[in-house]
Amino acid sequence: MSTVSFMKELGEKILSGNAQTPEQEHKNASDLMAFVKKLGLTYKNIQISATGGKVVLEGEVDTQADAEKIGLAVGNVQGVESVENKMRVTVSEPESQYYTVVSGDSLSKIAGKYYGDVQKYNVIFEANKPMLSDPNKIYPGQVLRIPAQK
The missing domain is CATH 3.10.20 (Ubiquitin-like (UB roll))
Structure with a gap:
């Protein structure tokens, strides 16, 4: 690790x-x-x-x-x-990438960057439960898991 x-x-x-x-x-x-x-x-x-x-x-x-x-x-x-x-x-499975949230980010925006599809925001949300309770409650400086695409 x-x-x-x-x-x-x-x-x-x-x-x-x-x-x-x-x-x-x-x-x-x-x-x-x-x-x-x-x-x-x-x-x-x-x-x-x-x-x-x-x-x-x-x-x-x-x-x-x-x-x-x-x-x-x-x-x-x-x-x-x-x-x-x-x-x-x-x-054993592939390791996730990590992303540090910056001001103006949303899970949709991050999904667009990593997956090329803003609709995949829920993949990131689910990957970060239970630390995230709501997809709209992220903050600058928070580190998130970005799972590998399947």
């Missing part, structure tokens, strides 16, 4: 403080794990470590999509600047 960068000052506000002590790093990792569970993301086993704004994910998931969704969920959290996703995938 890979390391994906995020805008540290944007995203869900779930962390209670800067990870400057081992105790706070452990608390932040626990907060991130609770967030993954709250979203109902699927995994076989997972370990999360958080050092400063850097998060490392290890463990095992069934699909590439599961690994990517977990990585994006913890990455799109305020205070996280990068996620190194080392999760093992049971069923």
Whole structure:
């Protein structure tokens, strides 16, 4: 897997403080794990470590999509600047591309850029659930999964 960068000052506000002590790093990792569970993301086993704004994910998931969704969920959290996703995938499939939303973007516009068809916005929306609850609620700086075309 890979390391994906995020805008540290944007995203869900779930962390209670800067990870400057081992105790706070452990608390932040626990907060991130609770967030993954709250979203109902699927995994076989997972370990999360958080050092400063850097998060490392290890463990095992069934699909590439599961690994990517977990990585994006913890990455799109305020205070996280990068996620190194080392999760093992049971069923191999192509990795998605990632896109950072800019001002003026919509899922339709992004679908047009990647798929040549603005009507395929729902492919991107579905690929980013449950982090996205509405196709019209994206924000500049948010990182999205763009699945490979089938």
